[in-house]
Amino acid sequence: MTTPSPSRGLTPSVIAEPAATTAETPASSHPHHHADANPTGRRLALLTLTALGVVFGDIGTSPLYTLQECFSREHGVPATIPDVYGVLSLIVLSLTMIVTIKYVTFIMRADNKGEGGILALLALIMQRRRRDDDKGSRFVLISLALFGAALLYGDGIITPAISVLGAVDGLKVIAPALDRWVIIITIVILFGLFSFQRSGTERVGRMFGPVMLVWFATLAVLGVAGFRHHPEILKAVWPGYGVSFFFRHGLHGFLILGSVVLAVTGAEALYADMGHFGKKPIRLAWLTFVFPCLLLNYFGQGALLIAHPEAAANPFYLLAPRALQIPLLVIATFAAIVASQALISGAFSLTQQAVQLGFVPRLDIRHTSHHAAGQIYIPEVNQALALGCIVVVLFFKSATALGAAYGIAVTGTMAITTLLFHVIAREQWGWSPWKATAASATFLLIDLAFFGANVLKIEQGGWVPLAIGVALFTIMRTWKEGRRLLWTILQGRTLPMSMFIEDVARKKPMRVNGTAVFLTSHSEGAPVVLLHHLKHNQVLHEQVVLLSIGVADVPDVDERETLVVEELGEGFFRVRATYGFMQQPNVPDLMKHLNARGVKTRPMATSYYLGREQLIPSGPGKMARWRKMLFIFLSRNARSATQFFSIPPNRVVELGTQIEF
Template identity: 45%
Template sequence: MPAPAAVALPTSPTPLPGDTGHSPKTSFWALTLGSVGIVYGDIGTSPLYALKESLHAAAGGGHAPTRDMVFGVVSLILWALILIVTLKYVLLVMRADNEGEGGTPSLVALAQRVLGQSGGFVIILGMVGIALFYGDAIITPAISVLSAVEGLKLVTPAFEPYVLPLSLAILIGLFAVQSHGTARVATFFGPVTAFWFLVMALGGLSHLADDLSILAAFNPAYGVSFLLNHGTAGLLALGAVFLAVTGAEALYADMGHFGRSPIRAAWFGLILPALALNYLGQGAMLLAHPERMENPFFLLYPSWALLPMVLLATVATVIASQAVITGTFSITQQAMQLGLLPRMRVQRTSETEKGQIYIPRVNWWLLVAVVFLVVLFKSSSALAAAYGIAVTGDMVITATLLFIVAWKAWRWSPMLAAAVIAPFLLIELVFLSANALKLFHGGWVPLTIGAALVTAMWTWRRGSALVAEEIHRRRVPLSNFTRMAESGSVLRAPGMAVFLTGSPGDTPGALMHNVKHNHVLHARNVILHVVTEDLPRVPDAERVTIKPISDVFTCVSVRFGFMELPNLPRALAAAGFDAPALSYFLTRRVLVPSPETGMPVWQDRLYIAMARAATDASRYFRIPADRAVEIGARIDI
């Protein structure tokens, strides 16, 4: 009999255009305030160390900075905030949203969609960008918390022995509360961080009168002159200047949590003015009192306010760490859905905000890495050298992918795309070169982390492709199998069975082995193929496609976006299947390393270890344990 045409079943009303996943009950200003805490926490703590480290690099350690140095460094910081954060990220990069979502994987998905089969190199760029973001996510909590707690030494030197253990205790507490979710954390973090920015602005404003000539630092000529006249010291200072814009990539990665407009409103209404005032105030104070070079941020405030400011800064740095932790969860989920990382358990932390998730394994891995860095480097100054390479590298990758998206997806001419994006890329390559001078002073840390993660992602992607090829090589066409099974004397069991397959034209291994070894076929059989689209979310109306083959066999395709948490029973129930009565059959692959399959044996072993650590398919797709049947199959890889 001819196969009926495939039918896409609507399962619920399609979301309205422009829906970014936020509940209508969540007001614009609530999202704006929440973004202040989650998105801008990282860049909001840069004044603690950015100017100090830049001037230390320029002046050569313990020497007092000259007026030219102060003007030059403050000018470079202001223009880094204007060019990189404001123009590039807030106004340009945030336009490249993938159905409301941001981050490197979203940019990769957009670029891949427009390049098609010729976009293989985009995946490599994406892997490097994701790996460098992880490096940033590990270093940010360590340097932020250390820099704040070190302020206790200004209160009294007696606190010095307690800086390290107190920093570790704060970090462990931060990672311990992640399971409560972004929404609950943002409710507290937003107002506190807004207060932090106001206090920073007041601190800077109170010292502008120390030397009002610092306002001339808005003239970029001071920054350019400083770089031209200070040689290697200028480049070293430039690498430290980049500390002022760390956290800009979190704006894009966290866009799905709050939306583009609230993040932009927060930047122009509060964040940029507060940062500019604080850096100008630090510069004016140092022009009048060069001896305060030891810690210009905390010395903006009177002695009676020092301890409260250290406590507030500590809270602010905990919040800063939250920005990259939240972004890491989003990036990891997208990378899993794009096939760059193995499956891991993902928990939703909000019933209304789709982007708010928690990944336990990533959370605890980050904690271990952060604690290791704190114990290894012991101070924020030592960690500062390790910081810039990860961030600048990630920004260079973003600019490269953005050029492809602007050219191919936005339909800009190549000349226009290059004219707009090349200046940002050039600036970031200069920053990257400056940070490369710190390679042997801590810069090796993010590069080592990045290399390890790229190796893992490439191994997972390549190994998964080899497994798919081996399965396809052994394949039995589904059309041949169904004819044989229906015409033979196989016993029929009552009920409906669901067999998952990676290739809808092939017979699932679990179905073949079930008939071969158990000599039984269910009365109705669903061949289920799960597709991950390069969209963040698939409209419910387009979720399920059903194609009947015969009275016994039906092909079903279920589509999910790369930001969604796949739930097969819910999707099938919405499409009219009796979900509680379904039995799910999955293939449990036993992987064996082989030198003849296309990867070195060490890479085979790495892939197998990652596959064993991956979350079971039944758990990942939310299949009830008492409804899942796994049948083993050996595969050489």
């Protein structure tokens, strides 16, 4: 006989298909997690300043390397007057269409109880699609979202590397003799950044806003100062310059889009971090401050290039007077660290969603703030990102080389977000087919143009985020399929609870004082671990709780409102608890809520029974053997249920068994 094991890779909510994770469950948001829906006054100003530091760090450091890439000797165009106007026109058009219109105006409307991000968007779509809907479309939508999420991890590896490396590259301008130290200094900064993560972002968060406020103000001042070289550069806002650029350069002009897209990297962060700050502060910060400052700096760099084409080697740093280049290097480095922190925190939040939605095995999720639920630290993810960043810095050695690897992850995720947006517009907002198609087709055309320009650079480094994305997508799909396979096998071996209780009433086994809690993935039927316990120990507690934990398709729920208690007789209770996909289950706290529902428990008189399974890949399960081996590896390395559910280790009893699947 087999038993599900919540103690390792299989948890009560992890084996079960997320049908246990229902969207119809009544939910209420936790006020400590989401920002105010409509903040005003000082609260709005504070949220806007905080969002300035966290949300816009990535896109705010793009001026460090975007124009440098567009006019680089390796794959750029000469810094002639028509081409400078053309590239600037494309940058303005990209920032307007992708960030301002697509994300700020439309995509941010698609929130899941205030939460944003590609997995939150997927959960929102799944709420509208029941399990008897077309399985083919469900598979496609889930696969698209998972691959987009996987690409974001590639973005999370490359962003800290290119941001910090792009900032430290200023040493080549200030002191060319220090060129050989750029890589070493970059690695030291990255090592310090990732080492600091265990302390949480709350400390450094206090300085995020002011640092980025100074940074964007510096961008604007440098840009305005650069206008003296060529004030007519402001005419580059006209899209016609970008169109004529394509006519002049043909295919090579199309390839330049692979560098232009660096100007909009970080647009996805506006959506992903929406749950922490709300729509209003993010929109206010972008429209009134960030967008204008970015445009001014790009125009200033463009004016400099027209007057001094040789400045294409590093137009950002050469825009500043020599006496200010060292302070600018310091500010740029701090801004790059902030940009890196934003992506790292985003990777933590994305991983937490993936764990709760059942796409990733349980990990060690540590909350680093008593006030902000979104501030978490995941050691495994932090270590993987740190190693990945250092490896790509050593491999590519320059921001220019990294630029080729960067764009494909960003544009791939943007295109997938557009496709999911189309589904939301049709199914949730009730848009007509022509209206939804017109909007999504326009966005998708732009996304695919950028993606196509980057695909042609796969050999130059674009394969890196693709390889990361494919690997993580394979892991997520394998974990999901493995859970489904085990759930199917175990469901067929579950004894009906009515039959089990009748047997207990008839045989009357010995009962002992206290409460036994059996965590189970099945909301119906007797857990196999319970059958094993009775078979081998020939005893039952006077009170037995069968606890099933599910995850809803919404970020937060009040577990007290969604808690369902059913008395089965003979001292048995069926308990179903539901959490949001941004919440961390806590079983001891949950047990306290049961006292008000008629299930009297005492912490020191409560024992928790878990199963520890040994998976054997020789069963009839329809999954390739290598995927079964991968699933077994993931299961063995998953965080224990004792830790994940915050169960006191000295109150846990484990029963082992084998499962062939």
